Amino acid sequence: MLTLLIVDNNSNDLKVIQQWISQTEIDCRTIVANNAFEALDMLRGKYPKYPQGLKPDLAVIDIQTPLVSGLSLLNTLKSLKLLESIELSEGQESLPVIMYSDAHNDRDMQNSHSLGAFDFVSTSPNAQDLLTSLDRLIAKLNDQINEKTSISRLLIVDDDYIVRRSIKMGLAQKGCEVFETDSGRNIVSLIKTHDIQLVLLDVMMDEVDGIQTLQKIKQSYPQIPVVMISSDRFYLEMSLDLGADNMIEKPVHLDQLSQLIHNYGV
Numbered sequence: 505m506l507t508l509l510i511v512d513n514n515s516n517d518l519k520v521i522q523q524w525i526s527q528t529e530i531d532c533r534t535i536v537a538n539n540a541f542e543a544l545d546m547l548r549g550k551y552p553k554y555p556q557g558l559k560p561d562l563a564v565i566d567i568q569t570p571l572v573s574g575l576s577l578l579n580t581l582k583s584l585k586l587l588e589s590i591e592l593s594e595g596q597e598s599l600p601v602i603m604y605s606d607a608h609n610d611r612d613m614q615n616s617h618s619l620g621a622f623d624f625v626s627t628s629p630n631a632q633d634l635l636t637s638l639d640r641l642i643a644k645l646n647d648q649i650n651e652k653t654s655i656s657r658l659l660i661v662d663d664d665y666i667v668r669r670s671i672k673m674g675l676a677q678k679g680c681e682v683f684e685t686d687s688g689r690n691i692v693s694l695i696k697t698h699d700i701q702l703v704l705l706d707v708m709m710d711e712v713d714g715i716q717t718l719q720k721i722k723q724s725y726p727q728i729p730v731v732m733i734s735s736d737r738f739y740l741e742m743s744l745d746l747g748a749d750n751m752i753e754k755p756v757h758l759d760q761l762s763q764l765i766h767n768y769g770v
Contacts, residue, residue, distance in 0.1 A: 506531070506532045506533075506561040506562065506642060506645060506646070507532065507533050507534075507535060507560045507561050507562075507763075508525075508532045508533065508534045508535070508560065508561070508562055508563065508564065508638075509534075509535055509536070509537060509543065509546065509547075509560035509562070509563040509564075510522070510534055510535070510536045510537070510563070510564050510565075511536075511537045511538075511539070511540070511542075511543045511563060511564070511565040511566060511569060511574065511577065512536070512538070512565075512566040512569065513538045513539055513566070513569050513570050514566070515538075517566070517627075518536050520631075521534075521564070521627075521631070521634070522534050522536075524631040524634070524635060525635070525638070528635055528639070530635065530638060530639055530642060531642070532561075532562075532642060535560065539569055539570060539571050539572065540569060540571065540572035540573075540574075540576065540577040540580070541571070541572070543563070543565075543577060544577075544580070546560070547560065547581075547599070548744075560599065561599075561645060561767070562599065562600045562601070562602075562622075562641055562642070562645060563599055563600075563601045563602070564601070564602045564603075564604055564634065564638065565577060565578065565601055565602070565603055565604070566604060566605070567603050567604065567605045567612050567616070567624075568605060568606075574603055575603075575612070575615055575616065575619065578601060578603065578616065578619045578620070578621060579619050581599060581601065582619055582620050600622045600641055600644075600645065601620070601621050601622060602621065602622055602623045602624075602625065602634070602637050602638060602641060603616040603621045603623070603624045603625075604624070604625050604626070604627050604634055605624075605626055605627070606626070606627050606628045607626060607628055608626040608628075612624065622637070622641050623637040623640075623641070625637050656679070656680060656681050656701065657680070657681045657682075657683070657698055657699055657700050657701050657702075658675060658680050658681070658682050658683070658700065658701065658702045658703070658704060658765070659682075659683045659684070659685065659694060659695065659698065659700045659702075659703045659704070660672060660682060660683070660684045660685075660704045661684075661685055661686075661687070661688055661691065661703060661704065661705045661706060661709070661714070661717060662684075662686065662704075662705075662706035662709070662733070663686045663687065663706065663709045663710055664706070665686070667706070667733075667754070667756070668684045668686070669684075670756075671704065671756060671758075671761065672684055674758040674761075674762075675758075675761075675762070675765075678762060680765075683698050683700065686709075687709065687710075687711050687712055688705070688709065688711075688712040688713070688714070688716065688717025688720065689711060689712050691703075691712075691717050691720055691721060692720060692721070692724045692725075695721065695724070695725055695728065700728065701728065701729075702728065702729045702730075702731065702765065702768055703721060703728060703729070703730045703731070704731050704733055704761075705717055705718060705721075705730055705731065705732050705733065705748075706732075706733050706734060707732055707733070707734035707736065707739045707740065707743060708734060708736065708739070714732060714734070714739075714743065715739075715742070715743060715746060718730055718732070718743055718746060718747060718748055719746065719747070722747045729749040729750070729768050730747075730748050730749050731748070731749060731750045731751065731752060731764060731765070732744075732748045732750070732751045732752075733751070733752050733753075733754055733756055734751075734753065734754060735753060735754040735755075737753060740753065749768075750764055750767075752764055
């Protein structure tokens with residue numbers, strides 16, 4: 505399931521948009537930000553209410569957000585290379601954006617498109633244009649996901665046998681070839697031997713902890729995505745600052761983990 509970020513400072517508008525989406529067949533989870541600063545923090549996975557470290561797959565942004573306007577946020581995303589067109593080369597991050605306003609304005613529409621927005625719509629007098637545009641965008645993203653090259657070989661590094669086996673069995677049912685180890689001791693050789701494409705790495709381990717293991721991986725294989733797992737959010741956020749590509753909190757829910765991994769091509 506795709507994750508939709510809604511950026512709007514009006515709590516009533518947020519509730520209405522979420523209600524509109526829930527009454528359709530559009531299949532996505534929604535998360536909200538009240539302004540541009542919250543949105544940017546959420547995109548970096550560092551905002552406390554952000555669910556389990558999952559980054560948004562797409563966004564709808566109110567053009568009239570306070571402090572920093574929706575257009576300014578759109579321009580910032582473009583300059584940070586978080587915003588790209590639908591036709592991306594493999595491996596690039598993507599955040600397709602739909603801009604919206606309660607009134608149609610040709611200048612706002614032109615500025616939105618010039619900054620790379622997927623669409624600009626008016627939510628007045630009803631939501632039909634927004635929902636139609638959102639449905640088209642989600643269909644394009646799902647087609648794009650289905651065309652990606654699958655990641656088929658993953659390595660789970662966790663000293664908890666039950667956690668390893670649970671994740672391995674769940675991912676194996678989804679067609680992944682999953683290897684496991686209880687330590688980061690021989691991590692570099694394991695990655696080379698099994699041609700690993702993604703690593704799930706526990707933060708808190710005996711002997712060689714997750715942070716040390718992360719550093720070893722990134723020194724030898726900087727291109728391999730590393731997803732940190734832990735029940736301690738402080739150490740998860742620290743690992744992001746040290747080079748981890750993503751994080752997920754324990755207890756690990758298979759659906760959330762599968763979606764996160766899917767973003768890397770599964």
